Amino acid sequence: MDKHTSPKYITESYLLQHFGMRHGGEIQLEPGTRFTPAAQEMLNEKKIIVRWRDDKGQVFVEKSQSTAQQLDSDNSPELEKVHPLKSNNVRPTNACMLCHSDVSDKPALMTHLDDKMLVPKTHPRISLRGKLDACISYCVLVQCEMVQQPDLLKNFMADIRSYLGQILQSEVTGQPLPEPSLGEFSAAVIHQWSHHPLKYLGHDHMLPDVAYGPLVAQLNYLRALVRELELTATKVFLDDSMQLSSGGINREDIVAGLNRLSSAVYVVLILVWQCQNGQEELLKGLANETA
Incomplete structure (x- = not known):
């Protein structure tokens, strides 16, 4: 979700160089930019949402479209301004959760x-959003x-930041949350790397030290914040009636997503340490896996 000073025509290579390109993620570009056919095809295949942000911080989306772009690369999209924190201009109503009536002020x-x-600010889901906000801020x-x-690690971090924002959006809207990925690497691959780092990343498990x-300490703290989010989400979405019957939880997708995201941060942590110690060839090997 980084903002870049971008060329008028965005190519496939430019996207890969400047963005994580996580499946289902989001990127932001300057209004007026267009895409080459190959770049547009990549955005469509990965279902990546494109939003445009100008130098005043105003955010725009394509008119009547809030999902992955399906544009003709030769035409500029017709844009509409939206709230920076949302993808629409719907004005919220004020129905009170407690008294079930409309509140004028x-x-x-x-x-x-x-x-x-409307709910009290002590509502558990509001508390969860506060922790998400803090985690996103620290991730930045x-x-x-x-x-x-290296660019690959910066792009991995962009994917992590993007996914945290997607978790927040999913929690607010109720939309299903996919599992996280780092570039072309799936949650299953990341999980494998994080559990067997010596085999796949060339270094054994690392405790805070x-x-x-x-930088490794900051990444470790971010990993701990994500784990704390997972525990909070589990508590928030634990359904008492389901707990009594089957031990299930609501929004298992969010809890599972946070679990996998902590593994992704841990992987980046190890790779950063490896690169700081002259093991940059590891990244070339990972890049070759997706070539």
């Missing part, structure tokens, strides 16, 4: 659970510290 102690319902701080890292330096 939203009280300071209440907030929107969705576009229709880590990204800022990775500017000197000052000897690994500040």
Whole structure:
């Protein structure tokens, strides 16, 4: 979801160089940019959402379209301005969860659970959103510290940041959440790497240690924040009636997604350490796997 000063025509190679290109993710570009046929095909295949952001921070989407772009590369899309935190301009109603009536002036102690319902700010899902907000903010701080890292690792981090935003969107809208990926690498592959790092990444499991330096420490803290999010989400979505009968939870997709995301952060952590110790060839090997 990084903002770039981009050329007028976006090529496939430009997308791969500047964005993580996670399946189902989102990228932001300047208004007026267009795509080559190959770039457009890649966006369509990966179901990547494109939003446009100008130099004033205003965000636009293609008119009547909020999913992956299906544009003719020779034509500029017709855009409409949307709220930066949403993909539509729907004005929320103020139906109160407690009294089930419309509230003309939203009280300071209440907030929107969705576009229709007001709830107290102590609502468990609002608490979860607060933790997601903090995690996203810290993820961006880590990204800022990775500017000197190889492009592949920066793109992996862009995918992690994008997925955290998708979790928030999924929780608010109720849309199903896919599993996370790092570029072309699926959640199953990432899970395998994280459980057998010596075999796949050339280094055994790493516990927090000052000897690994500040960037690895920051990544480890981000991993811990994601794990904390997973535990919070499990508590929030635990359904008492299902617990009594089958031990199930609502929104298992969010809980599972967070579980896999912590593995993704752990993988990036190990790869950063390996590159800091002259093992950049590992990244070339990973890149060749997707070539």
